[in-house]
Amino acid sequence: MKIDANLGSDLAGAPAAAADLEKEGYGGVWVAEAGSDPFLLSLQAISATESATVGTSVAIAFARTPMTLATVGFDLARHSRGRFVLGLGSQVKAHIERRYSMPWSRPAARMRELVLAMRAIWACWQDGERLDFQGDFYTHTLMTPFFAQQPHEYGPPPVYLAGVGRLMTEVAGEVADGFFVHPFTTERYLREVTLPALERGRAKAGEEGLGDFTVSGSCMIVTGRTDEEIAKATRGIKRQIAFYASTPAYRPVLDLHGFGDLQPELTALSKQGRWREMTDMISDDILDEFALTGAPEEIPAALRARIGDVCDRVSLYTPYRIDPALFTGFLAGGGTSR
Structure with missing residues (x-):
């Protein structure tokens, strides 16, 4: 099991931060x-970076x-020499319509x-196939040499999808190369809902x-070296759980554990x-269902x-301030191998 890290949103500081993460031994660097x-x-x-997965x-x-x-996916696959992963998520209706001013319907x-449309475009560029994709939501039937990307030895990037609900998870299993487990999940939900849905998609x-x-x-972690650090971490994780739990689309995770009535109150x-x-x-x-709590060496x-x-x-999902040096212990204890 490879241990990855999340990069912050500071564009100017990103190169140094990414280089440090790779040097510390993280197998991948993800950006949101x-x-x-x-x-x-x-x-x-x-x-x-030189060897870490970036996506x-x-x-x-x-x-x-x-x-x-x-x-952009094809360009970054080329530039990274095959290290880039195109990870995609749907967001929720309000953000798509009101923040991005884009259409929303039947998200899965x-x-x-x-x-599938992206894959048709990549097949046009990489394999020389004629572009003729016509669907219910997207149509791509025009590609002239002036606008076509040139094929390269690394090919299109892997596509990972994120999801929580059964339908989106099935779609990931059917058409993607990987799946991002949402931080708002539990071991039981992962095993009883997520994995079976992925397998149904793969079967399709x-x-x-x-x-x-x-x-x-992506696992929520509560850790620290002092009681004060643990208390701050606990508060930070509980705050994040409350935020996610207030989203109606995520209620099935709560329902599985009998916590569903909490969702409308939080909303x-x-x-x-x-x-x-x-x-x-x-x-x-x-907290115990959604997060792991322990000293760094126990994680x-x-x-x-x-x-x-x-x-x-x-x-390792830590939406609170934490000493980065603690994560060296994570890597030393957990390694980056399966």
Whole structure:
């Protein structure tokens, strides 16, 4: 199981940060679409590293078209010499319509078609196939030599999709090369809902089991060296759980554990900006389902025990201030091998 790191949104500081992460032994560097353009961040990280996987986790798919995504993905695959992963997520309706001013409908079906459209564009560039993709959401039937990308030895990048619900997860299994497990998940949800949905998607694609399909986990971690650090970390993780739990689309995770009634209460509080009260509603029992708690040297073994048999890679999710030196211990104890 490879241990990955998340890069911040500081564009100017990205090269140095990415280089440091690779030097510390992380197997991959992921960038999110939050504050800065994820593809510019990826370019910076790629240019500053030599062997680490670099990818978007995630770029917002529905804020773009298959052609724009195919173009930047193909370019970064070339520039990285095959180290780039195009990670995509749907976001939610309000953000797509009101923040990006883009259309929203049938997100799972739209995502499936978007990936297939990208693959048709890449087949045109890489293999010389005629571009003739006509779907319900996207149509790409024109490609002239002036605008065509030149094929390269690394080919198109792997595509990973993110999701929580069954339908989007099935789509990932069917048309993608990997899947990002959302931080708002539990071991039980991963095993009982996510993995079966991925396998159903793989079966639709004529594949048996997950095979070379990559499952990339993201685990909330509560750690520190002092009681004060642990308390701050606990508060930070509970705040993040409350934020995610207020999203109606994520309620199935809560329902599986009998916490579903909490979701509408948190949603109502979020609309009033009562974030402190939301955090207070997250009990220690809920925390234990969603996060791993322990000293730095205990985390690698705990990660392996919880998800090591199902995740090929894992990112340590710490939405709170923490001494980066602690993560050296994670890598020393957990390594970057399967």
